Amino acid sequence: GQQLNQSPQSMFIQEGEDVSMNCTSSSIFNTWLWYKQDPGEGPVLLIALYKAGELTSNGRLTAQFGITRKDSFLNISASIPSDVGIYFCAGQEGANSKLTFGKGITLSVRP
Amino acid sequence: SAVISQKPSRDICQRGTSLTIQCQVDSQVTMMFWYRQQPGQSLTLIATANQGSEATYESGFVIDKFPISRPNLTFSTLTVSNMSPEDSSIYLCSVDAGSGTGSGYTFGSGTRLTVV
Numbered sequence: 001g002q003q004l005n006q007s008p009q010s011m012f013i014q015e016g017e018d019v020s021m022n023c024t025s026s027s028i029f030n031t032w033l034w035y036k037q038d039p040g041e042g043p044v045l046l047i048a049l050y051k052a053g054e055l056t057s058n059g060r061l062t063a064q065f066g067i068t069r070k071d072s073f074l075n076i077s078a079s080i081p082s083d084v085g086i087y088f089c090a091g092q093e094g095a096n097s098k099l100t101f102g103k104g105i106t107l108s109v110r111p
Numbered sequence: 112s113a114v115i116s117q118k119p120s121r122d123i124c125q126r127g128t129s130l131t132i133q134c135q136v137d138s139q140v141t142m143m144f145w146y147r148q149q150p151g152q153s154l155t156l157i158a159t160a161n162q163g164s165e166a167t168y169e170s171g172f173v174i175d176k177f178p179i180s181r182p183n184l185t186f187s188t189l190t191v192s193n194m195s196p197e198d199s200s201i202y203l204c205s206v207d208a209g210s211g212t213g214s215g216y217t218f219g220s221g222t223r224l225t226v227v
Contacts, residue, residue, distance in 0.1 A: 031214075033214065033216075040120075040220065040221075040223075041220050041221070042115075042117075042203050042205075042218030042219050042220050042221050043154070043203075043218050044218070045214060045216065045217075048214035088153065088154070096142070096207075098144075098156050098159075098169075099154075099156070099216060101153040101154045101155075102153060103152060103153040104153055
C-alpha cells in the first residue's frame with residue numbers, strides 16, 4: 001500500500017533555530033497536509049497544499065508541495081518552546097479519498 | 112471548522128471486555144472516520160462511518176472486532192470488542208467538514224485505551 005516516509009523519528013533543536021522536515025512517497029498525491037499533535041490531543045492541521053510546486057506559509061511555518069507530487073517539506077523558523085510536538089505529513093490522492101499519514105517526527109526544543 | 116467531543120478521554124479496561132467510544136460533532140458532517148494510533152506510531156484508518164448504512168472497514172479491521180454505529184450526521188460510536196493488551200492504543204474520531212479535499216479533516220482529542 002501507499003506509504004509516506006518521515007525521518008528522523010526525533011529532532012532536537014535549540015530555541016530560536018530553524019528546522020526543516022521532509023516527507024516522501026513512492027506514489028503521487030494530489031493533496032499534501034501537515035499536522036501537529038500535542039500530547040493528549042488529536043492532530044491539528046497546520047498547512048494544506050493542493051498544487052505541485054505550491055509554497056504556502058502560516059506564520060512561522062512554510063510548506064511546499066514537491067514538483068513530482070511525491071514529496072513535501074515543512075519549515076519552522078525561529079522555533080519556540082510551544083513548537084514541541086509530533087509533526088505528521090499526510091497525503092490524499094483525490095477528493096473524498098482517505099488520508100495516508102507518515103509516522104511523524106517528534107520535535108523537541110531546548111530553551 | 113467542526114468541533115468534536117470524544118469520550119471517554121481515557122480508560123483502563125480488563126482483557127475480554129468491550130469499550131464503546133463516542134464521537135459528537137457540533138455540526139452535520141457527511142464523512143466520519145475512526146483511526147487508531149498505536150504508541151509511537153502513525154494514524155491508521157480503521158473505518159469510515161456511514162450514516163444509514165454499514166461502516167466501510169479498511170484492510171485488517173473487521174466489524175466483529177470494531178463495530179461502528181452512525182445513527183445521524185453528528186454522532187458515531189466505535190466499540191473495541193473482546194479486548195486484549197494489543198488493543199492498547201489511542202483511538203481518534205475524525206470528520207471531514209470540508210469539500211473532501213483533506214483540509215477539512217478535524218480530529219477529536221482521542222481516547223487513550225489501556226488493556227490490562
